[in-house]
Amino acid sequence: MSENNIKHSGDYFVNLIKSLTGEILKASDQISYDRKIPDQLLKKMTKSGFFRLLVPRKFGGYEIDFIKYLEIISIVSMIDASLAWCLNQNNVLGTLAAFMPEKLALEIWNDPETVLSNGPSVNSAAVILEDGYCLSGRWDFSSGFQHANWLVALATVINPNRTSDEREEIRNMLLRKKDVEIVDTWDVNGLRGTGSFSFIADEVFVDHSKTFIEGAPPLHSGPIYVIPKALMFSSGFATVALGVARSSLNYAIKLANEKTPSKQMMLRDQQSVQREIGKLEATYRSAKAYLDNAVSELWESSLLTGNIEEPFKADLRLSSTNAIRQSVSIVDGSYSLVGSNAIFNFNPIQRKFEDIHAISQQVQGRMEHYDSVGRFFLGMEHKGLF
Template sequence: MNAAPEVGLIERARALAPLIAGEADEIERTRRLTPAVVNALIENGLYRALLPQSLGGAEAPIETFMQMLEEIAKADASTAWCLGQCSVCAMIAATLDHDTAQEIFNTAPGILAWGAIAHEARSVDGGYRVTARWDFASGSRQASWLGAHVRIVGSDGVPRKNPDGSPEVRTILFPAASAVLHDVWEAIGLAGTGTDSYEVSDLFIPERFTAFRDVPSALREQSPLYRIGIGSTFSLGFAAVSLGVARATLDAAIALARAKHQSLAASAMRDNQSVQGLIGRTEGDWRAARAYLYATANAMWHDLCVTGEFSAAHRSAVRLAATWTIHQSAKVVDTAYHMAGATAVFRKHPFERRFRDMHAITQQIQARDTHYEDVGKGILAGG
């Protein structure tokens, strides 16, 4: 397996952008990342950005991971989304015993994907048995292993509980060949992610192929990276994807304004004061969103490296910044799309796909309006 050191991940992502952009039409048409793109991501070690160094991964700081995704998203949102999903899934390696993690992540292609939490696994001698179907498995078509987050029931059928009374949830991992994938991803945006469903029937999962997700005491690796947790890392990564999509869409609008002479207009778009003002304000909106997201991530990372703790305050700050950034990115994309006029509706121009991709991103869990309510509730409680 090829591995990229932390230094160079962003540069490698930027260097791959022309290839990915050139494959974007085929990715959209087939609803899958193309073999050329997947192979390039593997060969350049990008899937291993968050994999522990003890397994040959980059174990990159969070800002490096975010910038890597941002660069890929400028070329194609579906590629960035799959890369982000599978990269974060690889963080589960920090809770697995070394030999198990080696088997999963250092046997080519070494890619793990999973979908939304659902269903139960029954405890049996030596592990668990499960029959279930899960949805929203972005990156599953490239993966050699799949996972699922399931509630655990005992051999007597009684749901197991954590000490605080909440349901016991584990992440189970199994070879992709053990599952049946269902081609269901006919979506308005992020069409190339192949975010399909997958199903297993009476599958036995050995104990060593299970893990507790986002439980600090379960960590084998002690890097600050793994204390952030999978959920918050997803938020930061997908917010960075939204910034990349917004940057590319705004850049396309700027390029169009420099060259286009609108029908019936007395002057070129670039000389129109309304267009000039709109571009200036929208540029400011994008820069503000990016600055806020990265400032939040960097402040959290600094505190984490000093204290070793990812606090509830950090989690709330990350959630707020990521949600707001995605919504602001959507506003930037909407402005650029409308600025382009009739040009934006044609598939040969770089607007309509990014418009659809961005609005697919806003429908994901990381962009839910209820996150504002959760943060607001904490603020009003004095947190």
């Protein structure tokens, strides 16, 4: 299996996802309505390996080039942001295979249909028992929850013997859906298809073998596993945002070449429209170029040295947040150009408008990241998600 996986390069998966774009487009409305990936499309994507792109080859994954990985996310995001979001969320979680005990990784990824989901915790706690932990807490925004078959719950370990100078231990706890209470909170418009449900654990026993420490170095070497998860999430979700922006601007350009508003010239012949298209195009290209350059430099550093210095991390954090914030402006500008028809659900730009504003509210798009990177450039302690 490992030899076969090596043959499946990043280019292989880029070409494969391009062959599925028609099917993804056809399923887009159903993805939004059902708040999940349709079973047939999901089965095809899991069978093809799209949910283990970053999993170590040793465990049946592909460890593809990170730049090629983001190209795949970009292609999908131009068609359906929710599917692209889930694809990024679930693949980044797949890198956990490099950090957990080998026996656990093999158990999880021996199933070709394995997909992981998680979410930020709310008052989670894991009380130490003789051979495991008693886990309680709530985890929200678990993207891809409906198609996931393993849940990752981050929890603070409650250790009565911890001394005041010892840091709190945080562990990843691997759960099944049967172990938790599912809470359907996902009554939203933007990114509706992600089905980002919540789940609750109420004094659930978790065997020690199903846990591992968060923040420990990887047990499996490779350039992908040097990249902090926070930056994989940020660059992936920034790529989703740029895909939504690009497809929105493409739609506005197409419409400008076709539409003549009542008692006006054709949109393309109006100077204000020409100027706005030019400004939006410049905004998109500059944001994408900055992100692409930051990703390229960080990835090259990881490949050549097996290490990523702080300036590369800061640059990727800044370019990711910038890409998300600028994408909002691009979609808003494109939406405005479309006119009154933009508000109808039959118009594809309406969902893109909803999606981009949902993306902007997610942790990777927070304005506070500018503060954190600003402190870094000022030579101060940044305490950011680098």
